[in-house]
Amino acid sequence: MTDPPLLEVNNLTTSFETDAGRLVAVDGLDVTVERGETVCLVGESGSGKTVATESITRLIDEPPGSIEGTVRFRGRDLGGLSESELRSIRGSEIAHVFQNPQDAMNHCYTVGWQIAEAIRVHEDVSRSTARARAVDLLDRVGIANAAARIDDYPHEFSGGQKQRAMIAMALAVEPALLIADEPTTALDVTVQARILRLLDDLKSEYGMGVLFITHDLGVVSEIADRIVVLYAGKAMERGDPVDIFERPAHPYTRRLLGCLPGVGSEYGGIPGSLPDPTDPPDGCRFAPRCDHAVEACSRGEQPAEIEVDPGHWVSCIHYHEGYDESVLSDEGATGTALGGVTGGESERGGSDD
Ligand SMILES: Nc1ncnc2c1ncn2[C@@H]1O[C@H](COP(=O)(O)OP(=O)(O)OP(=O)(O)O)[C@@H](O)[C@H]1O
Numbered sequence: 236m237t238d239p240p241l242l243e244v245n246n247l248t249t250s251f252e253t254d255a256g257r258l259v260a261v262d263g264l265d266v267t268v269e270r271g272e273t274v275c276l277v278g279e280s281g282s283g284k285t286v287a288t289e290s291i292t293r294l295i296d297e298p299p300g301s302i303e304g305t306v307r308f309r310g311r312d313l314g315g316l317s318e319s320e321l322r323s324i325r326g327s328e329i330a331h332v333f334q335n336p337q338d339a340m341n342h343c344y345t346v347g348w349q350i351a352e353a354i355r356v357h358e359d360v361s362r363s364t365a366r367a368r369a370v371d372l373l374d375r376v377g378i379a380n381a382a383a384r385i386d387d388y389p390h391e392f393s394g395g396q397k398q399r400a401m402i403a404m405a406l407a408v409e410p411a412l413l414i415a416d417e418p419t420t421a422l423d424v425t426v427q428a429r430i431l432r433l434l435d436d437l438k439s440e441y442g443m444g445v446l447f448i449t450h451d452l453g454v455v456s457e458i459a460d461r462i463v464v465l466y467a468g469k470a471m472e473r474g475d476p477v478d479i480f481e482r483p484a485h486p487y488t489r490r491l492l493g494c495l496p497g498v499g500s501e502y503g504g505i506p507g508s509l510p511d512p513t514d515p516p517d518g519c520r521f522a523p524r525c526d527h528a529v530e531a532c533s534r535g536e537q538p539a540e541i542e543v544d545p546g547h548w549v550s551c552i553h554y555h556e557g558y559d560e561s562v563l564s565d566e567g568a569t570g571t572a573l574g575g576v577t578g579g580e581s582e583r584g585g586s587d588d
């Protein structure tokens with residue numbers, strides 16, 4: 236019998252009761268993460284990435300939030316677990332690096348004590364073993380002179396060092412799944428590269444799975460085994476990096492990539508803004524901002540996802556029967572450094588008139 240996926244999220248829908256009405260932050264999301272796999276969630280600010288990841292281990296307060304759909308971890312339905320069962324999974328089997336990690340450390344205890352405690356809560360090891368592992372981890376996330384820094388308090392760490400200490404703490408328990416929400420934002424590129432390498436090592440060392448959120452598409456192209464493109468709470472496209480960067484199918488993905496002067500940049504700058512999440516448009520969520528929208532795009536539900544290549548899925552009406560995907564195919568990914576599927580005749584240089 237094959238093992239169930241590490242993480243299997245089906246039809247995840249998370250909403251909030253707000254003064255302006257029901258706000259649907261994540262709407263029918265499917266995501267799977269296998270052992271040893273990195274899945275990246277990308278999408279503009281407000282598209283629901285943080286809410287989606289915080290819904291997985293039910294970190295959203297209910298009420299005002301409400302989480303529907305199923306989340307299976309190693310085949311086990313997390314929705315059916317009590318708060319104490321969830322708490323024992325969080326921070327041991329599933330570790331979470333939060334988008335705003337500054338607040339997540341307790342300033343009354345030393346950094347080393349907190350990391351060692353995280354280890355000892357989940358594993359029966361001696362104080363000295365836990366401490367040695369904490370030193371080793373701080374070293375691996377690039378804290379210089381880790382053996383001495385371990386007895387510092389969080390306020391003695393810079394913002395970037397705290398961020399790295401949080402990553403060390405998350406990894407200390409050797410989680411089967413790491414959920415990392417913008418974990419390397421604000422770190423300098425060398426430090427970031429070191430952490431990405433560490434995550435990669437842990438994937439191969441013991442098969443850690445990673446669900447990773449970042450605005451940096453350069454990072455995505457480096458670390459992702461698979462990518463899910465979110466827009467206004469809906470998955471617009473999913474595939475591997477070649478699918479997404481070299482033959483992006485959804486107009487939204489193309490816009491996201493086309494905004495890039497080159498890989499390594501952040502996306503942003505698509506004209507218009509996300510729809511009001513308390514009153515989303517009919518049809519495709521992206522239709523109001525889409526250059527290719529036809530009247531049918533603004534009717535009914537978000538188009539069903541269609542598999543355009545094996546494992547490459549897109550939610551766009553133009554790929555459905557009766558519509559014309561050729562309106563999309565002439566664009567390619569010409570705006571990106573990873574592009575190169577334009578396939579047209581190249582112009583010969585040195586033309587002289
Ligand atoms: N507790 C909450 N109550 C009401 N609305 C919320 C709550 N948390 C998030 N939202 C709304 O849900 C939507 C998705 O937010 P989310 O933080 O998941 O976006 P994101 O993709 O992580 O953005 P960013 O890239 O800026 O981190 C937004 O419209 C946000 O305002």
Ligand code: NI
Nearest residue numbers: 284285286334
């Ligand atoms: Ni976020």
